[in-house]
Amino acid sequence: MFKNYFKIAIRNLTKNKLHTGINLIGLTLGLGVSILIFFFVQFELSFDDFHQESELIYRIQRHEMIDGEMSDSYSVPIITAPTFIDEFPQITHVTRVIGGSAQAYLDESTTQNQRYLMVGPDFLKIFDFELIQGDKEQVLTDKFGAVITEEVAQKYFAEANPIGKSIRMRMGDNFEEYQVVGLLKNPPANSSIRFEMLLNDQNMDFSIGKEMQNSWFNIFGETYVKVTRPDAKFEIESGIDPMLKKALGGKYVKGDYSFSLHPISKMHISDNPKNGMIESTRPDLLWILAGIAFLILLIACINFTTMAIGRSTTRAKEVGVRKTMGAEFSQLVFQFLTEAFLITITAAFFGLLLAEVLLPTFNDLFEKELKLVYGPIQIGILISLILLITALAGAYPAFFMSSLRPIKVLKGNLSVRFGKQALRKGLVAFQFFISFLLIATTLIMVNQMNVIREFDLGFDQEMVVLVDVPEVPSTSFIKSISEGFQQAEKFRQALTGRTEVSSAALTISIYGDNAFWNAGFPLEDGKQFNFRVNFVGGDYIKTLGLEIVEGRDFLVEPGADSSAVLINEKFTQAMNWTDATAQMLPGTDFIPHQIVGVVKDFHHSSLYQEIEPVMLAKSPMTVFSGINNLSISSSTNPKVMVKGTGTDFEAFRTMLEQEWGKVFPSEAFSFSFMDEAVEAQYRADERLGKMVFLAAGIAILIAAMGLLAMAALSIAGRTKEIGIRKVLGTSSLSISWMFNKEFLIITLAGVLIALPLSWYLMQDWIAQFAVREWPSWLSFLVLALAGIGFTLAIVSAQAFRATQMNPVNTLKDE
Numbered sequence: 063m064f065k066n067y068f069k070i071a072i073r074n075l076t077k078n079k080l081h082t083g084i085n086l087i088g089l090t091l092g093l094g095v096s097i098l099i100f101f102f103v104q105f106e107l108s109f110d111d112f113h114q115e116s117e118l119i120y121r122i123q124r125h126e127m128i129d130g131e132m133s134d135s136y137s138v139p140i141i142t143a144p145t146f147i148d149e150f151p152q153i154t155h156v157t158r159v160i161g162g163s164a165q166a167y168l169d170e171s172t173t174q175n176q177r178y179l180m181v182g183p184d185f186l187k188i189f190d191f192e193l194i195q196g197d198k199e200q201v202l203t204d205k206f207g208a209v210i211t212e213e214v215a216q217k218y219f220a221e222a223n224p225i226g227k228s229i230r231m232r233m234g235d236n237f238e239e240y241q242v243v244g245l246l247k248n249p250p251a252n253s254s255i256r257f258e259m260l261l262n263d264q265n266m267d268f269s270i271g272k273e274m275q276n277s278w279f280n281i282f283g284e285t286y287v288k289v290t291r292p293d294a295k296f297e298i299e300s301g302i303d304p305m306l307k308k309a310l311g312g313k314y315v316k317g318d319y320s321f322s323l324h325p326i327s328k329m330h331i332s333d334n335p336k337n338g339m340i341e342s343t344r345p346d347l348l349w350i351l352a353g354i355a356f357l358i359l360l361i362a363c364i365n366f367t368t369m370a371i372g373r374s375t376t377r378a379k380e381v382g383v384r385k386t387m388g389a390e391f392s393q394l395v396f397q398f399l400t401e402a403f404l405i406t407i408t409a410a411f412f413g414l415l416l417a418e419v420l421l422p423t424f425n426d427l428f429e430k431e432l433k434l435v436y437g438p439i440q441i442g443i444l445i446s447l448i449l450l451i452t453a454l455a456g457a458y459p460a461f462f463m464s465s466l467r468p469i470k471v472l473k474g475n476l477s478v479r480f481g482k483q484a485l486r487k488g489l490v491a492f493q494f495f496i497s498f499l500l501i502a503t504t505l506i507m508v509n510q511m512n513v514i515r516e517f518d519l520g521f522d523q524e525m526v527v528l529v530d531v532p533e534v535p536s537t538s539f540i541k542s543i544s545e546g547f548q549q550a551e552k553f554r555q556a557l558t559g560r561t562e563v564s565s566a567a568l569t570i571s572i573y574g575d576n577a578f579w580n581a582g583f584p585l586e587d588g589k590q591f592n593f594r595v596n597f598v599g600g601d602y603i604k605t606l607g608l609e610i611v612e613g614r615d616f617l618v619e620p621g622a623d624s625s626a627v628l629i630n631e632k633f634t635q636a637m638n639w640t641d642a643t644a645q646m647l648p649g650t651d652f653i654p655h656q657i658v659g660v661v662k663d664f665h666h667s668s669l670y671q672e673i674e675p676v677m678l679a680k681s682p683m684t685v686f687s688g689i690n691n692l693s694i695s696s697s698t699n700p701k702v703m704v705k706g707t708g709t710d711f712e713a714f715r716t717m718l719e720q721e722w723g724k725v726f727p728s729e730a731f732s733f734s735f736m737d738e739a740v741e742a743q744y745r746a747d748e749r750l751g752k753m754v755f756l757a758a759g760i761a762i763l764i765a766a767m768g769l770l771a772m773a774a775l776s777i778a779g780r781t782k783e784i785g786i787r788k789v790l791g792t793s794s795l796s797i798s799w800m801f802n803k804e805f806l807i808i809t810l811a812g813v814l815i816a817l818p819l820s821w822y823l824m825q826d827w828i829a830q831f832a833v834r835e836w837p838s839w840l841s842f843l844v845l846a847l848a849g850i851g852f853t854l855a856i857v858s859a860q861a862f863r864a865t866q867m868n869p870v871n872t873l874k875d876e
Contacts, residue, residue: 085366085405086412088764089451092362093413095760096355097434098424100443101417103348105432108439109252109330113190117292120323121338122146122285127318135693136338137281138321140270143182146287149305152294153287157182158263159255160283161339164231165532165729168218174730175530176231178208178259180266180283188288189255195225196244202262209244209260232532234268251431254329254340269542278310278319284338287323295323347750354757357496359447361761363454364489365768366402399452406451410444427749490768490805494812497765498849500758502820505845507751509837510828514744517833520664522607525706526736528572529553529718532729533699540682543570543698547599550700551620554600556721557704562714564705567606568599570698573739575667578676582691585648593633593675594666595685597700602678603628603661605705613643613659616680624681626658633675634660652688668743669833703736766856773805773860798861802854809853813846 110116124138140158147156159181166176183202186193186209193201194212201209208229215224224242231238240261249256266275266282274280289295302321307314332342418434425432434440531550533542547568554566571577578594585591602608603615611631617623627647634642642660646652663673679685686692706714715733722731741748787796821836828834 082405084767084770085362086409088362088365088767089406089409090412090416091760091764092358093409093447093451094416094420095757096359096447097413097417097444098420098432099351099355100447101434101440102424102428102430102432103352104439104443105252105430106331106343106348110254110326112250112252113326115288116327117325118289119188119326120287120289120295121326121329122287123322123324124281125320125322134334135281136284136324136340138283138285139278139280140266140275140282141278142285142321145305145309146285146298150298150301152289152291152298154290155184155188155288157185157188157286158283159185159286159339160263160266162269163533164233165237166229166231167237173728175732176214176229176259177257178261179255179257180261180263182263184288185260188286191249191253192247194245194247195223201244202260204241204243205262205264206238206240207243207262208240209246210242211246211248211258213248214258215242215245233265251433254326256341278306278313286326289323295325299323344746347746350750351753354500354754357500358757358760358764359451360454361493361496361764361768363451364493365764366405367454368489368768399457403448403452406448409451410448414444427752429745491808491811493765493768494809494849495816497758497761498813498816498845499820499823500754500761502817502842502845503824504751504755504758505837505841506820506824506828507747507754509841510831510834511744511748511751513833513835514669514831517669519669519740520608520662522705523573523736523740525709525711525714526605527704527706527714527718527733528736528739529702529704529722529731529733531700531702532726540686543597543682543700546698546700547597548620550702551599553702553722553725556725557702557718560717560721562707562717564707565601565605566705567602567604567703568700569596569602569703570598570700571596571666572701572703573666573668573736574743575671578666580691580693581677581685581689583648583651583689590691591636591648591675592691593636593677595677595679596666597680597682597685598678599680599700600703602703605703606664608664609662610659611662612641613657615659616678623658625653625655625684626680627655627684628659628661628678629657630661630673630676631663632673633677636675647688653684655684668740669831670743672832762852766852769805769853769856770860773801773857798858801861802857805853805857806850809849813849817842817846 113119121136122138122142124135126133126135143156143158147153159179161177161179163175163177165173168174181202185202186198193209196209201207210218210224210229218224218229219227224245227242228239229242231240244260246260270282274282289298299322303316306319306321307316310319329340330342331345331348332340333344333346334342414434421432421434424430436444531546531553533546550568554568557563557566571579578596580592581595582590582592598616599620601618603610610628613628616626616628629642637645637648639645642657645657647655647657661676661678665671665673666676667674677685704718708714718733719731722729828836
């Protein structure tokens with residue numbers, strides 16, 4: 063019996079090649095994109111679930127009241143780890159995770175920058191990273207032992223066994239020798255914690271002084287704990303305040319400083335911009351992408367449904383005959399669902415092929431390592447999609463066709479004309495609504511990103527190259543910065559005599575949210591004044607093209623203006639100063655200093671953020687002497703900022719490498735572009751915009767095929783009417799308008815609902831920008847007219863073909 067169902071289904075599908083082809087192409091496009099998106103969403107939701115007891119692992123989160131507002135961070139004091147495991151018996155293991163990098167010898171003459179994590183001995187007891195060689199109990203107990211990944215082992219030792227071999231890295235003032243004691247598989251693609259090398263956290267002695275290690279108000283890295291059972295979290299959190307009261311003594315103020323436990327299962331999917339060392343994915347991105355996938359599939363299913371109903375006239379006699387021959391309602395329903403299933407499973411096969419073709423582009427777009435693996439979860443997603451589409455696309459036609467009354471059908475009284483079918487009109491209108499909603503959303507996003515791209519940030523980013531100089535580790539923070547600047551100045555000086563260089567400067571921070579350090583000091587009224595600070599040298603103002611609106615620039619010579627600072631206009635406004643150069647920073651703690659000038663406001667952060675008060679200083683001590691709060695969210699390593707004079711970048715890059723080789727002959731050369739740092743801030747929204755644009759294009763293509771089929775069906779059912787009208791003298795234009803007006807009403811309904819709804823839905827998205835602009839009403843009008851023209855073109859083409867037919871051929875069978 064089932065064999066016959068499939069035979070009849072295949073016969074019907076091959077007989078109506080146009081409609082089968084349109085359904086197949088539409089579903090293939092929809093499934094190809096949807097499979098990618100749903101697999102991507104599943105991949106994102108699977109982060110960190112490879113840890114067998116992930117429900118017992120937590121990251122410690124710090125909460126601190128700053129100027130009346132609660133600030134949250136995952137950076138915690140170093141003393142947190144030993145204190146928590148001593149105070150709470152519910153904690154079985156604890157580990158610090160502190161990121162760092164050092165110059166390491168790749169061979170006897172070449173060094174490169176090697177990233178590492180300093181972790182506690184319990185790290186591999188908490189996390190299930192696969193250890194290929196080495197003893198999990200011992201590999202992280204030795205200060206000068208290193209655990210490396212397969213990728214790093216290949217880089218340093220090629221195919222040789224790395225265990226027992228040494229890697230020299232600069233830690234502190236000297237190069238230390240680390241012996242490889244463990245080999246790990248590369249971290250899985252769905253791991254939030256990424257690393258190349260693990261070192262014992264005793265190595266923090268090279269860069270963090272003992273006083274800072276024992277302070278509750280100096281924060282470095284993150285801390286993870288593993289507990290005895292899931293509900294232990296609440297017992298631990300209830301005991302944190304008493305623990306802090308004992309630890310801080312007179313400094314403890316209830317509610318001003320505390321900690322909580324954050325499950326690692328919620329680390330990756332987070333809309334918290336301060337997510338520590340973890341690269342997160344916003345949950346709304348996943349919802350938007352999943353919604354796009356569903357809408358595209360829905361458009362393809364609507365095509366299937368409307369065309370099946372449209373063909374009901376031609377298949378009505380088949381249903382009538384089969385019913386008179388004894389076919390039951392359920393048998394007919396199963397027959398039509400079988401046809402839907404065959405199209406869907408064929409489309410799924412081609413959709414998988416399309417997904418494989420699109421995968422590299424998708425990975426480039428989202429900077430992911432997604433692979434289309436077909437495990438139980440992925441196969442479950444595929445089966446669910448096939449069944450869902452079969453139900454959505456085939457259910458209504460199956461039940462509608464199977465419910466036709468044989469006597470009415472066989473007498474020829476059945477009329478299923480387009481103009482009288484409210485359901486079909488509604489479905490086609492819904493298709494246009496979805497398509498234009500996606501297009502209008504794309505218009506809003508493209509317009510906003512163009513505004514961002516073309517906005518004057520207040521500084522010049524063209525032909526500005528950033529060169530990383532070797533780090534100078536030290537337990538003294540000020541010494542590390544100062545000696546780093548001295549080292550960077552050597553390279554800057556080497557460049558100043560080159561004709562290819564317009565100017566060169568030194569800087570700690572570059573551009574982006576939280577790139578400039580956050581600092582604060584108390585005002586005379588007791589309120590906290592927070593500002594952003596950057597330490598600079600050389601021709602910083604000139605290199606970035608900043609404008610001095612009051613006073614003067616820093617003196618370029620090293621050592622000059624060591625007690626001078628520059629501030630921006632926002633700083634002067636916040637302090638209510640009219641002549642900033644005559645003022646001193648409030649408080650008695652700041653060492654003698656001078657505000658030498660005011661810089662015109664510029665955007666040091668992305669355009670998601672408002673401009674904040676900014677201070678530029680040459681000497682760290684000038685700032686550190688008077689502040690009581692400092693949050694460092696970027697590297698402490700100075701960079702040389704170089705502005706070129708020409709447009710030949712390859713020659714410019716060669717010159718930089720040559721000068722680098724003279725100053726740092728054994729150090730690896732690396733650089734980046736200033737404009738890339740700017741663009742990186744908006745990468746997530748750029749990706750989302752491209753994805754919505756792609757979805758809109760596919761939606762329009764599927765809707766166009768559906769409209770083409772609908773128009774063809776509508777006109778095919780009225781060929782005799784067209785012939786009679788032509789015989790009576792009706793013009794082709796009038797006949798074309800007769801069909802166009804029905805579809806234009808549907809198009810207008812979809813457009814008029816989609817455009818205002820897109821404006822409403824995008825309000826939250828566009829509100830996240832400090833600089834924002836909506837598209838003009840003219841843009842929306844052009845979009846609406848384009849939709850009308852789109853419909854007119856497709857329907858008119860079909861109507862014109864029909865009017866060119868000889869009336870004799872359409873009327874002769876009467």
